[in-house]
Amino acid sequence: MEKSSSIHATDINIIRKKHMKLFITGLILLALIIVSGSITNYNHIDGLASIPAALQWLFANMYFSGSTLSRLPTVLRLLWETILISIVSTTTAAFFAMIFAIVGSKRTSVNGFLMYFAKLVASISRNIPVVAWALILVLSFGTNAATGFLALFFGTFGFLVRAFIETIDETSGDTVEALKATGATYPQVISKAVIPESMPQMFSWVLFMIETNIRSATLVGLLTGTGIGYLFDLYYKQLNYEMVSLITLAIVVAVLIIEAISNLIRREIL
Amino acid sequence: MNVETLTRPDNTAEKKTQEVVFPFPEEAAQEKLSVEDVPVIMEIKNIDKSYSGSSKVLKDISFDIRKGEVLSIIGPSGAGKSTLLRIINRMIEPNSGVIRFQDKDTLNMKGKALRHMRTDIGMIFQHYNLVDRLSVFENVLHGRLGYKSSLQGIFSMYSEAEKEKAVEIISELGISEQIYSRCDELSGGQKQRVGIARALIQDPKIILCDEPIASLDPNSSRIIMEYLRRISREKDITIIVNLHQLDVAKQYSDRIIGLNDGSIVFNDVPEAITAESINHIYGSNLEELIVE
Numbered sequence: 001m002e003k004s005s006s007i008h009a010t011d012i013n014i015i016r017k018k019h020m021k022l023f024i025t026g027l028i029l030l031a032l033i034i035v036s037g038s039i040t041n042y043n044h045i046d047g048l049a050s051i052p053a054a055l056q057w058l059f060a061n062m063y064f065s066g067s068t069l070s071r072l073p074t075v076l077r078l079l080w081e082t083i084l085i086s087i088v089s090t091t092t093a094a095f096f097a098m099i100f101a102i103v104g105s106k107r108t109s110v111n112g113f114l115m116y117f118a119k120l121v122a123s124i125s126r127n128i129p130v131v132a133w134a135l136i137l138v139l140s141f142g143t144n145a146a147t148g149f150l151a152l153f154f155g156t157f158g159f160l161v162r163a164f165i166e167t168i169d170e171t172s173g174d175t176v177e178a179l180k181a182t183g184a185t186y187p188q189v190i191s192k193a194v195i196p197e198s199m200p201q202m203f204s205w206v207l208f209m210i211e212t213n214i215r216s217a218t219l220v221g222l223l224t225g226t227g228i229g230y231l232f233d234l235y236y237k238q239l240n241y242e243m244v245s246l247i248t249l250a251i252v253v254a255v256l257i258i259e260a261i262s263n264l265i266r267r268e269i270l
Numbered sequence: 271m272n273v274e275t276l277t278r279p280d281n282t283a284e285k286k287t288q289e290v291v292f293p294f295p296e297e298a299a300q301e302k303l304s305v306e307d308v309p310v311i312m313e314i315k316n317i318d319k320s321y322s323g324s325s326k327v328l329k330d331i332s333f334d335i336r337k338g339e340v341l342s343i344i345g346p347s348g349a350g351k352s353t354l355l356r357i358i359n360r361m362i363e364p365n366s367g368v369i370r371f372q373d374k375d376t377l378n379m380k381g382k383a384l385r386h387m388r389t390d391i392g393m394i395f396q397h398y399n400l401v402d403r404l405s406v407f408e409n410v411l412h413g414r415l416g417y418k419s420s421l422q423g424i425f426s427m428y429s430e431a432e433k434e435k436a437v438e439i440i441s442e443l444g445i446s447e448q449i450y451s452r453c454d455e456l457s458g459g460q461k462q463r464v465g466i467a468r469a470l471i472q473d474p475k476i477i478l479c480d481e482p483i484a485s486l487d488p489n490s491s492r493i494i495m496e497y498l499r500r501i502s503r504e505k506d507i508t509i510i511v512n513l514h515q516l517d518v519a520k521q522y523s524d525r526i527i528g529l530n531d532g533s534i535v536f537n538d539v540p541e542a543i544t545a546e547s548i549n550h551i552y553g554s555n556l557e558e559l560i561v562e
Contacts, residue, residue: 066337179412181359183388183416183417184412184415187413196403
């Protein structure tokens with residue numbers, strides 16, 4: 001007890017150091033904003049000032065009328081197609097991601113080489129943006145739904161492998177040990193410990209990716225000439241802003257509905 | 271005060287707890303195992319273990335494990351207790367040494383033989399290591415996986431006899447009301463009993479217990495320790511248990527192994543433990559320890 005008497009509370013400057021760090025971080029951020037703005041000739045003040053005019057233009061041009069609304073069925077049909085494509089690509093990607101994640105997680109990997117191979121494949125497919133995938137694939141597959149499917153598939157696959165590996169690492173260490181100790185085989189350990197333990201969180205990731213992919217699918221469709229993205233592009237280039245805003249609104253509503261549904265499912269399974 | 275606790279005969283406390291938990295067969299409790307009569311089921315010889323690069327965790331560990339005994343391993347944190355326990359069922363590989371179990375050298379086993387050896391050794395854990403999202407019944411049946419082919423295991427093809435055995439063990443351990451419950455709904459003491467049930471259904475010769483009561487309250491701890499001793503007496507299964515609590519070790523074990531810095535510094539019946547041997551094991555005087 002008597003040893004601690006040499007420490008004085010005034011000597012402990014932990015809190016002061018934290019405040020300094022926060023202040024310096026703030027300064028660096030401010031400097032980055034100013035420097036990057038001046039290099040790219042982007043003026044923050046002008047940018048902010050142009051917002052009212054832009055909003056005015058939006059309201060004047062994008063407010064759609066009854067005649068535009070009559071084309072809603074076409075919009076909905078293509079929107080439905082887009083939603084289906086993103087669901088199919090996400091679930092297919094999830095299936096393969098699960099296999100790669102089991103091989104790639106240090107808790108369940110069969111051997112070191114396969115582990116790094118799985119991680120490498122996932123990393124490559126994740127780090128090429130979905131847009132780049134779409135542009136590359138459209139060259140070899142042409143403008144059809146398969147291209148959109150594949151572009152979404154690769155992006156999703158890479159992301160899900162990483163998410164799944166983290167899920168497995170987090171959830172199943174203890175039970176893997178317990179089942180191994182009973183003399184269970186590797187496939188038994190995977191099916192009885194790893195999958196039941198990590199399933200809810202993996203499912204949650206899949207739902208998240210379905211939401212994300214419906215948004216990305218619009219962009220991918222724009223590049224590959226399919227689905228709702230194609231329709232958006234078509235009317236945009238015709239300067240038919242009423243249709244553009246109808247399509248945008250439909251996408252927003254669809255995403256909100258999907259989000260609500262997946263939140264509901266998530267609450268049930270977790 | 272502490273010295274008093276140490277030298278006091280434990281009989282009074284013991285009888286009280288027996289009445290509360292279950293009718294413990296009086297003669298079995300009194301029975302003194304004369305060491306020479308009991309067959310050795312596992313011989314551990316000259317085990318060395320070091321993790322990559324660092325200093326040795328276990329140094330030249332040798333001891334015999336006898337049938338049906340309760341063997342406590344005590345020692346300070348980092349003495350190598352957990353490592354030693356996991357070397358017994360080869361969850362951790364030693365660097366050198368010999369382990370003979372049922373007349374076979376376990377350190378050379380691979381694949382099927384290794385799995386078969388593990389079915390003979392149950393294990394329970396400090397954090398229970400149950401699959402939280404599955405029912406008590408399913409978790410207990412996991413103890414049978416070692417006897418099954420991969421496919422049988424994956425599709426949960428347990429025989430009627432195995433299911434009946436599971437129900438029987440679950441009732442014996444007093445958790446039959448929770449049989450349908452998911453394991454994350456259980457209390458710590460109940461979870462540990464599921465862990466014991468999972469080990470028991472393996473029909474093991476040895477049950478390894480890694481700090482089984484370190485996360486439990488005193489009452490649940492007592493129940494778990496009573497169950498473990500009862501298992502050793504009634505089913506003649508050897509219980510090897512890592513413990514932090516000296517008093518628990520003294521009260522429940524037939525033999526205590528004291529581990530300090532990777533070496534065995536004590537290996538005898540609980541009655542033989544003295545203030546000096548405790549000093550050897552924990553590296554500090556008895557008065558400085560909390561022995562509750």
